[in-house]
Amino acid sequence: MYMAKVVGNIVATRKDKSLVGYKLMIVKRINVKCEFIGHEEVAADYVGAGIGDYVLLCKGSAVRVEEQKQKASIDMAIIGIIDTMDS
Amino acid sequence: MYMAKVVGNIVATRKDKSLVGYKLMIVKRINVKCEFIGHEEVAADYVGAGIGDYVLLCKGSAVRVEEQKQKASIDMAIIGIIDTMDS
Amino acid sequence: MYMAKVVGNIVATRKDKSLVGYKLMIVKRINVKCEFIGHEEVAADYVGAGIGDYVLLCKGSAVRVEEQKQKASIDMAIIGIIDTMDS
């Protein structure tokens, strides 16, 4: 997992049908100083995140452990909204 | 997932038989300004994408969740055509 | 697996329910000289690590092999406290 900021969203009308119903957010990884690292990625939103939120990103098969997500072509998801990070 | 542009395609006559029937596109990752990032990769096309399209790329076991894809040696796929990205 | 140092922790009230009960630590990869490498990541703590500890990080599906973790959206975990590393 890593920390990221939600910076935008994606609209894709033609897409794999397993993605229907998921909000696809553009996210950008951050460090503990909230500085951006690397490049934008796209994550399915599982927790109702909004643009500007600091979030927890999860990737790989870990995002499809829930029964109703096992057939979704999702490899990255927002799984938490960060309240505070102490370091 | 990340954003990419379709930049070409691959012809491979001799290949793993599980790949027969899939269009193999050369894709290159982009950022929100549509600038290229990194190097070319190869993705199976699941949505009928064409050269020049901006697409959504998915990787790992997420691209084999559908019943008829579970026996395909595919680790990356185009799963959506991007209409707009706002940030 | 790689070596890391625990540098902080994350509080996220709104999160995927499968994460409830796990301590989420901010970790930073180190080399054998204990110098930091790369950027902060977030790992679930499986072994009772504290801030300042040198730990062993594991990622991917390997962190969900135990029965009671198979439904947790965790892709990285602290699986050991390093006593010594010789090289």
Place this chain on the structure above:
Amino acid sequence: MYMAKVVGNIVATRKDKSLVGYKLMIVKRINVKCEFIGHEEVAADYVGAGIGDYVLLCKGSAVRVEEQKQKASIDMAIIGIIDTMDS
């Protein structure tokens, strides 16, 4: 998946028994101009590739989808010989 060139091979007498019978090739990733990218990796050869061939590389669990490969400790394989790449 990505494009690569076969540049050598590996001999390992003492190895995990699940690898017996597989040719292990040294491969190096290329871009569309056939220039080398990054460092050498080792892939099991599934299609009868030879040194100098331009090939398609696949990684992760995708290389173990076939029944008789499910118990092999292989995380990267050559799954096609590239005839042409247009871009």
Place this chain on the structure above:
Amino acid sequence: MYMAKVVGNIVATRKDKSLVGYKLMIVKRINVKCEFIGHEEVAADYVGAGIGDYVLLCKGSAVRVEEQKQKASIDMAIIGIIDTMDS
């Protein structure tokens, strides 16, 4: 898979119980000229490797295909000792 050299070992008394019985080696990736690439990683030793050996590293779920390893939190393993690499 990639080539690496065993450069040390890790002692971790407090660890995930699934790791008990595995030797944890510090490894560093190499290229075909045996020059070091990148940073140290930690791999479970499956083949009886020693410090100074040139080895074959495997990662991901591929290192847990064997029955008795399916419940081990291991994401990287030494699966062969390299005799020769020709390129």
